[in-house]
Amino acid sequence: MNTSVEQLLSQKTEMTHDIVNVDQPVIKVVIVQLGQEHFAFAGHFVQEILAPLTVTPLPNTPASLEGIINLRSHIESVIQLHTLLHLDPSTINTHSQILIAQTEQLRTGIRVDRVCDVVDIIESSLMTPPSSLPEHLAPYVSALFTRDERDIALLALDTLLADYAKGLG
Amino acid sequence: MHTHELSLVLCPISEHLIAIEASHIARLSAQTTADTLGYSLDGSFKQATQGVSPNTTQYALYFHHLPLPLLLSQKTQFYSCTSDQLYVLPTLISHRCQLPGLIAAIYVKEQKRWAWVINPQKLA
Numbered sequence: 504m505n506t507s508v509e510q511l512l513s514q515k516t517e518m519t520h521d522i523v524n525v526d527q528p529v530i531k532v533v534i535v536q537l538g539q540e541h542f543a544f545a546g547h548f549v550q551e552i553l554a555p556l557t558v559t560p561l562p563n564t565p566a567s568l569e570g571i572i573n574l575r576s577h578i579e580s581v582i583q584l585h586t587l588l589h590l591d592p593s594t595i596n597t598h599s600q601i602l603i604a605q606t607e608q609l610r611t612g613i614r615v616d617r618v619c620d621v622v623d624i625i626e627s628s629l630m631t632p633p634s635s636l637p638e639h640l641a642p643y644v645s646a647l648f649t650r651d652e653r654d655i656a657l658l659a660l661d662t663l664l665a666d667y668a669k670g671l672g
Numbered sequence: 673m674h675t676h677e678l679s680l681v682l683c684p685i686s687e688h689l690i691a692i693e694a695s696h697i698a699r700l701s702a703q704t705t706a707d708t709l710g711y712s713l714d715g716s717f718k719q720a721t722q723g724v725s726p727n728t729t730q731y732a733l734y735f736h737h738l739p740l741p742l743l744l745s746q747k748t749q750f751y752s753c754t755s756d757q758l759y760v761l762p763t764l765i766s767h768r769c770q771l772p773g774l775i776a777a778i779y780v781k782e783q784k785r786w787a788w789v790i791n792p793q794k795l796a
Contacts, residue, residue, distance in 0.1 A: 559786050562688045562713075563770040571765065571777065571786070578777060580762040611764050668767040
């Protein structure tokens with residue numbers, strides 16, 4: 504059966520309407536892989552996703568503080584959240600990347616094992632974290648959402664970085 | 673912003689490079705003995721007072737207004753540079769780096785590496 508251009512255009516318009524008609528509030532999130540787990544950061548905390556850069560280690564720092572990078576003549580720290588989240592340390596490979604995160608009080612690079620996606624999530628689809636969350640994750644998970652049949656924890660980056668600065672992780 | 677001249681002393685320690693403003697330094701002595709006590713940034717980079725083995729070449733970097741020297745296993749070198757090579761360290765570094773007296777980073781162009789600037793008055 505031949506389908507006319509008009510029919511195809513009509514179908515496409517309807518499909519577009521299906522997408523655009525969602526006028527519910529959305530939140531942009533950056534979905535990342537840390538260890539074998541998937542997490543998300545709220546997009547407003549993530550300023551940049553960097554191309555691979557050389558990280559210079561500092562003396563007498565915890566393993567979770569990888570070092571510094573020179574980003575356009577500004578020094579940024581690079582940290583790993585793996586210890587704080589009880590995950591295996593990051594293995595730096597071709598997929599690993601550094602995100603520049605900025606909260607009200609702190610700014611730092613964060614090593615992630617992979618940046619999976621940047622997506623808009625409908626706010627009403629965010630679920631309250633269950634009380635059954637592991638104790639070490641509970642303070643840092645602000646919500647859960649489902650993406651590609653996978654439950655993903657939205658991390659409270661401001662709390663994570665504040666605790667990291669206090670010496671945790 | 674004006675560019676200022678900086679006079680530093682670079683101290684290689686393990687695989688790192690420490691930089692100290694030359695104005696803090698009184699003298700460098702290679703005449704250390706087993707009785708010489710001083711601050712150590714080696715290994716764990718923890719402040720310590722310890723005797724120096726007479727079998728190894730050790731240097732003692734003496735500062736104005738500090739009773740003890742910084743003990744080093746390698747010679748220091750003077751380094752002149754400009755303030756545009758000086759960088760402010762991010763807040764998280766000051767929270768988590770335990771290098772005593774760390775105040776800034778300086779990029780040593782000639783060696784293509786970073787040096788960590790410390791204020792020796794905070795060693796004590």
